[in-house]
Amino acid sequence: MDLEMVMQELEALGKERTKKIYGSNGAREPLFGVATGEMKPIAKKIKIDQSLAEQLYATGNYDAMYFAGIIADPKAMTEADFERWIDSAYFYMLSDFVVxxxxxxxxxxxxxxxxxxxxxxxxxxxxxxxxxxxxxxxxxxxxxxxxxxxxxxxxxxxxxxxxxxxxxxxxxxxxxxxxxxxxxxxxxxxxxxxxxxxxxxxxxxxxxxxxxxxxxxxxxxxxxxxxxxxxxxxx
Known part of the structure; x- marks a missing residue:
């Protein structure tokens, strides 16, 4: 799966109610409002893909950034990579539960x-x-x-x-x-x-x-x- 395909699948899974919950916790646009459990079938198809994870994280879309953490290969990441990720983590659900x-x-x-x-x-x-x-x-x-x-x-x-x-x-x-x-x-x-x-x-x-x-x-x-x-x- 490439970036565009994953983004389309995530968007299709988005729900307005979930989006509002994330927003009330500090998430900002762009975001779809995908429940984390709903991401598992896509993650099973991809397994680990650091290159795709980096592309997803760079979108600035909250759901894509969260999903990036699921498919990332931590062992392939350097301290500089983590510094880059924490720089983009604009609220606690990214800093504490992804990075x-x-x-x-x-x-x-x-x-x-x-x-x-x-x-x-x-x-x-x-x-x-x-x-x-x-x-x-x-x-x-x-x-x-x-x-x-x-x-x-x-x-x-x-x-x-x-x-x-x-x-x-x-x-x-x-x-x-x-x-x-x-x-x-x-x-x-x-x-x-x-x-x-x-x-x-x-x-x-x-x-x-x-x-x-x-x-x-x-x-x-x-x-x-x-x-x-x-x-x-x-x-």
Missing amino acids: AVTLAETDIAQEVADKWIASGEELRMSAGWSCYCWLLGNRPDGEFAESKLTRLLELAKNTIHEAPERTKYAMNQFIYTVGVSYVPLHEHAVETAKAVGPVEVNKDKAKSKFLNAADTIRKAVDKGQIGFKRKHVRC
Whole structure:
């Protein structure tokens, strides 16, 4: 399948209701409004095609960019490629669920994520923290340096309340993910979550809400989910 064929198939799968949902989360035109599950039959036909993935991502169409992440070959991507992708990721559903997910399947994941966390830019930081969440939820504990994750927990604890909006979400998720998926630092993550307390988001909206990693870790403990690892990062 070539670019034009894929774009036609995606457009045919678009639904106005889904388009409105994506728009309310920050997606902008051009987009079709394709539910992610609807993309699977096309992905099965294509499997992995990095060249096509690059063409799709470059369209700026949200659905095409998302689909690019599904058929991309992460191992074929360089740090420069990921920098280019994150530059075009204009809202969190791209930065955290396309770019960070794809990065999490590479050998350079931690190195790039560290740079993004230190960047001071909202969506780069969000993608960096999110990448660690995808990594921790999939890879064996032995692939991580406990001292490094301890430092990241401290960084999250000390900066989360002043962080940009989307970065707050990702940092909160990081604390939760360490608490659930990285057994050696479970207790430390619990203590960090308690020290952080509720994190306010959506302050600029009529009704703000609060994230609470301590509550979500406790629920995971109750369900016996500590040590959880998923088989695959990408669907």
